[in-house]
Amino acid sequence: MRADPLPAPTERRLTMTKTRSPWAALLALCLGFFMILLDTTIVSIAIPAMLTELRAGLTAVVWVTSVYLLTYAVPMLLTGRLGDRFGPKRVFLAGLAVFTLASLWCGLAGSIEQLIAARAVQGLGAALMTPQTLAFITHLFPPDRRGQAMGAWGGVAGLATITGPLLGGVLVDHLGWEWIFFVNVPIGVLAVALTLWLVPDWQPRHAHRFDVPGVLLSAAGLGLLVFGIQNGQHYDWGPVLGPVTVPHLIIAGVVLLVVFVLRQRVAAEPLTPLRLFTNRTFAAGTFTSMTVGFAMTAMFIPLVVYLQSAKGLSPTMAGLVTTPMCLMQGLVAPFVGKLSDRLPARYPLVFGLLALAGGLAWTAVWAGAGTSPWTLMIPLVLCGVGIGSIFGPMSNATMGAAPRELTGSASGVYNTVRQVGGVLGSASVGVLLSASVTSSVAQRASEAAAALPAQERQPFVDAVAGSVSGGGEFGFDAAPHAALPPGTEGLVQQVLHSGLSDAAGVSILLPAGVLLAGVVAALFMRSPRVARGTAAAVGAPGHDLEAAAQRRG
DSSP states (O other): OOOOOOOHHHHHHHHHHHHSOHHHHHHHHHHHHHHHHHHHHHHHHTHHHHHHHTTOOHHHHHHHHHHHHHHHHTTHHHHHHHHHHHOHHHHHHHHHHHHHHHHHHHHHOOSHHHHHHHHHHHHHHHHHHHHHHHHHHHHHSOHHHHHHHHHHHHHHHHHHHHHHHHHHHHHHHHTOTTHHHHTHHHHHHHHHHHHHHHSOOOOOSOOOOOOHHHHHHHHHHHHHHHHHHHHTGGGTTSEEETTEEHHHHHHHHHHHHHHHHHHHHHOSSOSSOGGGGGSHHHHHHHHHHHHHHHHHHHTHHHHHIIIIIISOOOHHHHHHHTHHHHHHHHHHHHHHHHHTTTSOTHHHHHHHHHHHHHHHHHHHHHOOTTSOGGGGHHHHHHHHHHHHTTHHHHHHHHHHTSOGGGHHHHHHHHHHHHHHHHHHHHHHHHHHHHHHHHHHHHHHHHHHHTTSOHHHHHHHHHHHHHHHTSOOTTSOOOSOOTTOOTTOHHHHHHHHHHHHHHHHHHHHHHHHHHHHHHHHHHTTOOOOOOOHHHHHHHTSOSHHHHHHHHHHO
């Protein structure tokens, strides 16, 4: 008598992985994923060059980053479901092609308007690709090997995020800002070829329908929320169009998202199945990912300001300061990922969050006006250990808690929340940095003025205050002010650099504090612990064991 066949999705996956190594497929997927995350940080280094060569204002150039984050974060709930419907390989390849062609368009853009449009298309390609990567890892690797795979994926995620400033500095200094986009083209072509060759065309057997009202509500709600948060500072949190203000947009976005959640409760085929959040591991892991996204975005803004504006390093030299962090996280991530196959994920995850928070706090303390910037390599090594310990265990436990038929949706939710966290981090640290620069420079100016003759003290303080509000690259104008008392130009430079250093140190503490909230959430996470021998004995990727572990979690 012939034995009953395995369920179709599992049977097909086993057939594919007998002929292709899942690690080779992961290499192809990670190559595309590396490009996506690299472009979230590499552009900030090129802002001064874009300002000059494209003859654009700072607000317009900031849109180069804002529009990418907007079109990246908003569609991911939908693109995650597209993978469930049409197969993750097809959606991933479509996104990879869009991203690569849009990168070429970005490099060829002759005006700031063309560049903004190209970046919007590039963000859409990234949104198509990102959820499919985690979905594929869940399908390609059994639970007892998934932690190691997630560790490799996490290593790529961390490496791309912190490599951006260094690589961007080298490209801008030696080839021009266009090459931060041109570099994606050969990588994208290689990734397409490797994906076609190595990644199995796994087709889910879940014919999900699309919740059209849910798609519209989520897109409108997330779009308004992300736009308002990301660009609030550029509009001074005031009017955007006529009587419509930034707070109005944010409130409208929140209201639409509440309506979206209510819609998901009654929809026959919800875009975001709310039962995902009944599992405390998925809920806690998703919240933790938001705090990590917040911290990974927020930490670099004050750090770049400190290294380049306060300490006068070139983009390349500023990137070199972060090199030990980059190397350390790359060394730690695969080891921690493998360890998370044997230990509950919350242990290495909590360690990583605390290490990153501690490294940032250490950096904040050392980021003084009289400190050599190269000494920051020491606390940044601790940050690298933390980053390398976070992504693999966090993704492994969170995605492992999602039902297999909802892998694409779960990946979309997980990545969307992380991106929204990044938007929150960028906006929050920008507001804090701006306020801190004003107060720190004012305090330093008052202290420096005490050494001047009485009649020159107030004019000096007023002139420095005018420099701070002068609207320069980071919210101040380092050029000597016309009203300065004679012979005090050098003192102004000292005051500005000291104030910037103080403000950067205070601002770096913000992501460190947010990570502590992630620590609390991570303590509620559980992860399935599957013995290798047991999984091998049943001759399958541990699907039944995984389901049982999810029920226990």
